[in-house]
Amino acid sequence: MQPVIKAHDVVQVLNKKTVLKGINLEVPAGEALGIFGTRGTGKTTLLHLLAGIDQFHSGRVEILGMDIQKDNAYKKHLGLVTQERSLFRELKVAENLDFIATLRGGSRAVLGQLVKSLELNPLLKEPVSTLEDGAYQRVALACALLGDPKILLADELIRDIDFYSQRLLLKIVRQFLKEGGTFVCGFSQMDYAGQLNRIAWLTDGQLTFYRPEEAVKEWQRQFQEINRQSGEPHD
Numbered sequence: 175m176q177p178v179i180k181a182h183d184v185v186q187v188l189n190k191k192t193v194l195k196g197i198n199l200e201v202p203a204g205e206a207l208g209i210f211g212t213r214g215t216g217k218t219t220l221l222h223l224l225a226g227i228d229q230f231h232s233g234r235v236e237i238l239g240m241d242i243q244k245d246n247a248y249k250k251h252l253g254l255v256t257q258e259r260s261l262f263r264e265l266k267v268a269e270n271l272d273f274i275a276t277l278r279g280g281s282r283a284v285l286g287q288l289v290k291s292l293e294l295n296p297l298l299k300e301p302v303s304t305l306e307d308g309a310y311q312r313v314a315l316a317c318a319l320l321g322d323p324k325i326l327l328a329d330e331l332i333r334d335i336d337f338y339s340q341r342l343l344l345k346i347v348r349q350f351l352k353e354g355g356t357f358v359c360g361f362s363q364m365d366y367a368g369q370l371n372r373i374a375w376l377t378d379g380q381l382t383f384y385r386p387e388e389a390v391k392e393w394q395r396q397f398q399e400i401n402r403q404s405g406e407p408h409d
């Protein structure tokens with residue numbers, strides 16, 4: 175079967191710095207792929223390029239069989255949760271949801287279902303600017319899933335938020351995957367690797383692929399190596 179996302183030799187240069195140095199990636203339908211990397215390795219850069227927010231320097235990306243530099247139609251099948259808050263801050267939660275549902279052709283039934291499953295009812299009248307991080311991420315995920323996307327891209331979906339919101343968000347992502355969706359997320363805390371099918375580890379502008387348990391082992395190995403070099407105890 176044709177991968178839903180395919181990147182070939184993608185290079186991105188930002189401010190004269192080559193951030194991505196030849197990304198090759200194939201994501202099959204239904205996969206939960208994590209793009210892992212420490213701070214500033216280029217996870218957001220890669221996700222923004224897949225989402226069509228930023229043009230890239232060279233290479234080729236196909237999403238749902240479309241060359242994204244030539245055909246924009248793939249965007250209606252994407253949902254995106256950005257790392258920076260990108261909803262309308264001064265609008266209420268309900269107004270954000272209504273606006274995005276209208277823009278993306280999301281049905282009232284889907285909107286109602288997302289409000290229920292992400293437990294947004296108590297938040298509907300709140301301005302987005304007042305939400306704490308976990309509540310904000312629940313609204314952001316609802317907005318991304320309006321319009322029934324086939325692919326969900328998310329940047330640090332559950333980092334540094336309350337445990338209850340984390341569990342709700344992961345539950346909805348699992349449901350999205352069960353219904354045939356494809357999930358690609360950037361993350362920087364290896365604790366979440368077990369939620370994913372495969373890890374694409376971004377180092378020095380290139381990806382290395384691991385099974386989640388292998389990635390965890392490699393992370394522990396690197397951690398111990400750093401401790402060893404700095405004279406700290408191993409465990």
Ligand SMILES: Nc1ncnc2c1ncn2[C@@H]1O[C@H](COP(=O)(O)OP(=O)(O)OP(=O)(O)O)[C@@H](O)[C@H]1O
Nearest residue numbers: 188189193211212213214215216217218219220362
């Ligand atoms: N618009 C830009 N102009 C110039 N440099 C940029 C730009 N955006 C990002 N960078 C640089 O590109 C590199 C990768 O940044 P990016 O935000 O993609 O990393 P990241 O892995 O998502 O980091 P974090 O975990 O901190 O979010 C960093 O060195 C960053 O400073």
